[in-house]
Amino acid sequence: MQPSPAEVARTLAAGRLSGNAHIACRPGPYRVRHATDRAGRVLMLVPADSDLTRALRPTDGADDIAVVLDVPDVPPVAGSPSLGRVWVSGWAVALDGAEAREAALDFADCDPTGDLLDVGESQVLYRMEPAEVRLERAGGTVEVDPDEYAAAEPDPLHHIEWDLLTDLADHHVPEMTGFIERQLAGSGHTAPAGPTPRVVRLDRYGFVVTLGPPPAEYRVRLAFPRPVEDRADLARLLHPVLCRHCGSPTTTA
Template sequence: MQPSHAELARTLAAGRLPATASVACRPGLFPVRHLTDGDGRLLLLAPADGGLTDALRPVDGADDTAVVLDIPDVPPVAGAPSMGRVWVAGWAVALDGAEARAAALDWAGHDPTGDLLDVGRGQVLHRVDVAEIRLERAGLTVDVDPDEYAAAAPDPLHAIEFDLVADLADHHVEEMTGYLRRQLGPAVGREVPRVVRLDRYGFVVRLGERLARLAFPRPVADRADLSRLLHPVLCPRCSHNHAHEAA
């Protein structure tokens, strides 16, 4: 098992990666702070007197403005493959009043930045209703169905992937090397297997110049669930002692 195109797009667009915005009929690219709400819509937070806010002001009596966010992946460690790049296009509307307050609370639940206290004065929140999603991965570009994108959930481990991979490399090399060799068998050869990425479905393992994917028995829900799943691997002596005591 591995992430679907819709899940990859939602994970990349979740708001943890740097993004740039292109605005219809406006030159240039704008760095943008963004998050994705539960329905897959984008929220953009920008200074009220900044270039992005100015570019997103509707013209000619329109109610909204076309915008495209470009969000490339940033792999967690050297030698890790990229998840790809996503372009999310839609229609941006500036929020005010109750809508702005609700969006600010939604944002604060993921990222309680102090700038949210200034929404309506020095900061502006825009909501982007998504119309088109394109995902580029390994040199191939695919269109992602907007309904599938909206229904998909971003990966629960993505925000802490760097910490998890670093912890395995710093503190569990012996246990993980033995486990990966047992799971991958002859495919390992003489290479030292190294976990370079992980998601809810499993590990991506580097074997010299090659990459292999090792699936979990089931998708994991969060960090605690991952810890429970890996506990027998990372602490085999603990598991053995527990089994002995139970017997």
């Protein structure tokens, strides 16, 4: 098991990575603070007196304006493969009143910045309905159905992935090395000679592990028996991995 393109797109767009706003017939791109609500709609928090706010003003009496948000992945540790880059296109509209207050609560779920208290004064919240979603990765582009994107959930471990990988690398190398070797042996493979295997990505579906010496290194995925729900759920699932006598919770994929 591994994340679907829609899940990767939702994870990248969630708001924990820096994004850029592109607006037709305007200079740019503009760096923008953003988040997504439960339906995957993009929320942009913009200073009222800024170039971006001026660029977002609709023309010809329209209420909204076409915007493209692009968000590239930032691999958590050296040697981690990138999840790619998501492009979300749609129409953005400035919010006020009850809509702005509700959107501010959604934004705070991702980033509880104090600037949300100034929405309607020194800050403006914009909401964009996704009309097109594209995911760039591995040298290609995948068109993601907007409905599938809206129905997907961001990975619950993405925002703590660096912490988890660092903890494994600093405190659990022998246990993880033994576990990876046992998993490979159980699937009829032998761990290659060379550097110690390294966990380079982690998501709700499992690990990505780098094996072998450069330049012949390669990656394998070790899948969990089920998707994990949060950090506490991951801790319960990893306990047998880090305690050899407790058994093995994962399989190779």
